[in-house]
Amino acid sequence: MSYVEVAVNSPGGRGSTFVYTCDPAQPVDVGSLVVVPFGNAEAQGVVLARIDRPPDIPIRPVSRVLDSAPLLSANQISLARWMAEHYCCPLIDALALMLPPGVAQRPVTFLSLVPGADLPREVSEGEYLVLEALRQNRPVDLGRLRQALARRRLARQTEKILRRLIGLGVVQRETTIRPATTGPRLEAFASLAADVDEARVALAALERAPRQQEVLARLIQAGPGNAVAMALLREEGVADTRTVTALVKRGLATLERREVRRDPLAHRVFPSVAPPALTPRQEAVMGEIRAALDGSECRAFLLHGITGSGKTEVYLRTIAEGLARGKRAIVLVPEISLTPQTIQRFAGRFPGRVAVLHSRLTAGERFDEWRRIRAGEADVVVGSRSAVFAPVPGLGVIVVDEEHEWSYKQEKTPRYHARDVARKLAEIAGLTLILGSATPALESYHDARRGHLRLLTMPERIGAYSAPSVLPNRPERMGPSSPGDAPSSPSGEMAKGASQWRSGPGERGAGEAWSPSRAGLPPVDVVDLRAELRSGNRTIFSASLRNA
Numbered sequence: 001m002s003y004v005e006v007a008v009n010s011p012g013g014r015g016s017t018f019v020y021t022c023d024p025a026q027p028v029d030v031g032s033l034v035v036v037p038f039g040n041a042e043a044q045g046v047v048l049a050r051i052d053r054p055p056d057i058p059i060r061p062v063s064r065v066l067d068s069a070p071l072l073s074a075n076q077i078s079l080a081r082w083m084a085e086h087y088c089c090p091l092i093d094a095l096a097l098m099l100p101p102g103v104a105q106r107p108v109t110f111l112s113l114v115p116g117a118d119l120p121r122e123v124s125e126g127e128y129l130v131l132e133a134l135r136q137n138r139p140v141d142l143g144r145l146r147q148a149l150a151r152r153r154l155a156r157q158t159e160k161i162l163r164r165l166i167g168l169g170v171v172q173r174e175t176t177i178r179p180a181t182t183g184p185r186l187e188a189f190a191s192l193a194a195d196v197d198e199a200r201v202a203l204a205a206l207e208r209a210p211r212q213q214e215v216l217a218r219l220i221q222a223g224p225g226n227a228v229a230m231a232l233l234r235e236e237g238v239a240d241t242r243t244v245t246a247l248v249k250r251g252l253a254t255l256e257r258r259e260v261r262r263d264p265l266a267h268r269v270f271p272s273v274a275p276p277a278l279t280p281r282q283e284a285v286m287g288e289i290r291a292a293l294d295g296s297e298c299r300a301f302l303l304h305g306i307t308g309s310g311k312t313e314v315y316l317r318t319i320a321e322g323l324a325r326g327k328r329a330i331v332l333v334p335e336i337s338l339t340p341q342t343i344q345r346f347a348g349r350f351p352g353r354v355a356v357l358h359s360r361l362t363a364g365e366r367f368d369e370w371r372r373i374r375a376g377e378a379d380v381v382v383g384s385r386s387a388v389f390a391p392v393p394g395l396g397v398i399v400v401d402e403e404h405e406w407s408y409k410q411e412k413t414p415r416y417h418a419r420d421v422a423r424k425l426a427e428i429a430g431l432t433l434i435l436g437s438a439t440p441a442l443e444s445y446h447d448a449r450r451g452h453l454r455l456l457t458m459p460e461r462i463g464a465y466s467a468p469s470v471l472p473n474r475p476e477r478m479g480p481s482s483p484g485d486a487p488s489s490p491s492g493e494m495a496k497g498a499s500q501w502r503s504g505p506g507e508r509g510a511g512e513a514w515s516p517s518r519a520g521l522p523p524v525d526v527v528d529l530r531a532e533l534r535s536g537n538r539t540i541f542s543a544s545l546r547n548a
Contacts, residue, residue: 087414355382
C-alpha cells in the first residue's frame with residue numbers, strides 16, 4: 001500500500017494537509033488533481049508528495065483521479081508551499097492559482113426534504129424558515145439558507161437547526177463537487193462521406209431537396225477529408241443541422257464534434273521582424289546574461305535602463321538565446337502596458353510561438369492557452385501577474401518588465417507580489433531572471449547593492465552618441481554650476497533659488513558636461529509653483545507652460 005499527502009479544497013481542510021492511500025497497481029502521480037473522502041462527503045484535492053511511513057491511524061483511500069496527467073510540477077508545488085508560508089494563506093489557495101481556469105471547485109452542500117416525511121407540528125422560527133425554503137422539493141444550496149437565516153439574525157444557529165431537522169428525519173443533506181466551469185470547446189463539423197464521383201451522381205438526384213443539394217455541393221467543393229464547420233455553413237446561409245442530418249442518413253456526409261481552440265490572437269497578423277544590431281551597452285549586458293544562461297544555477301539581474309535605452313531588445317535577445325538552448329520563457333508586463341503593440345513586439349520576433357495570459361481574456365481563452373502552454377506548443381508566455389504561474393515545461397527565463405509597478409500586487413487572497421513570486425520560482429528552479437525598470441523599486445535596488453541581484457545599467461538612450469546636429473538643440477543647464485550653489489544628482493541639477501530644474505543625462509563621468517548628443521533625452525523642466533505664486537500667478541499653469 002502506498003500513501004500520499006493531499007491538500008484538500010474544502011473549508012474544513014484549508015489549514016493543513018491530509019494522508020490518503022492509493023492502489024499500488026494504479027499509483028497516483030504527484031501534482032495530480034484527485035477526489036478524496038473528507039468528513040461525510042467528498043472533496044477535490046491536489047497530491048503534494050508520496051509518504052513512505054504513514055501515521056498509526058485508519059487511512060482512507062483516494063476515490064479517483066480527475067486528470068490523466070499531473071496538472072502541477074514539483075517546482076510549482078514547492079512554490080505554493082512557500083507562498084502559503086510567506087503570504088499566510090491556505091496552501092490550497094496558492095495551488096489553485098496554478099490550476100487550469102475553472103477547474104478548482106470546492107464541495108457544495110445541498111439540502112432537501114425527505115420524500116414522504118411528516119413535517120413536525122411545533123418548530124422554531126429558524127426551523128420554519130428552513131422548511132419553507134425547502135417546500136419546493138428542490139435541493140437548496142446551504143449558502144443560500146445561511147443568507148436567509150442571517151437576515152433574521154439566526155446565522156449562528158444554522159448548524160443547530162439543521163441537526164434537529166435531520167435528526168427528525170425530515171431534511172437530508174447531500175454534498176457534491178460541481179463540475180469544472182470551463183472545458184474544451186466542441187463544435188460540429190460536416191464532411192463528405194462518399195467519394196467525389198458518387199457524390200456528384202447523388203447531387204443530380206437531389207433535385208427535390210434543394211437544401212440538401214446545396215449542402216452536398218458545398219462539401220464536394222471542400223473536398224474529401226476536409227471538414228466544414230456547421231457554424232460556417234449557417235453563416236453562409238447554406239444549411240442547418242436538420243439538412244446535414246438528412247445527408248448523413250443517406251450516407252453522403254458525416255457529422256462530428258471536434259475541439260476548437262479559442263485563440264485570443266486569431267485574425268491578427270504579426271509580420272516577422274529582424275533583430276536590429278545591438279549597441280555596445282546592450283552587447284555588454286547580453287554578455288553577462290549569456291553566461292547566466294549557460295550555467296545551471298539561478299542568476300537574477302536588475303536591469304536599470306532609462307526609457308529608450310533598449311531594454312525590450314535585451315529581453316527579446318535573452319529569450320532568443322534561451323530558446324536556442326532549449327529553454328522557454330515567461331514575460332510579465334504590467335496590465336496597463338499589455339497593449340497590442342507590446343504583444344506584437346514578441347509575436348513578430350517569435351511568430352507562432354507566443355501565448356498570452358491576462359485578465360481581459362475569456363475563461364475559455366485562458367483555459368485553451370493554459371492547455372497549449374502545458375503541452376509545450378508555446379515557447380514564450382506574455383502576460384500580466386498571473387502568467388507567472390503558467391505551466392511552462394522546460395522553463396529557463398523569466399522577465400519582469402517595469403518591475404516597480406504596483407499592479408504586480410494581487411488584491412485578493414492570496415495577496416502575492418508577482419515580482420517576488422518570480423524571484424522565488426527562479427531560485428527554486430534555477431532560472432535566469434531579469435527585473436527591468438527605468439525606476440527600480442527601492443527593495444530591488446537595495447538587493448542589488450547587497451549583491452542579491454546582479455545590477456546591469458543602461459544609462460543612455462539608443463542613439464545617444466549620434467552627431468549633435470541630429471538631435472534637438474537645447475540649453476545645457478540652468479543656473480550656477482559650482483558645487484556650492486546647487487545640489488546635484490545623477491539625474492540632474494537645480495540652481496539655488498531658481499524656479500526651474502532641467503533633466504540631466506542619467507549617468508556621466510566626473511567633471512563631464514552633458515549635452516544633447518551625450519544624453520539623447522528630451523528636455524524636462526520642473527517648475528516651482530511657489531515662485532510662480534510669489535510672482536502673482538495664481539493659476540495651475542506656470543508662465544512657461546502657458547507661453548509654450
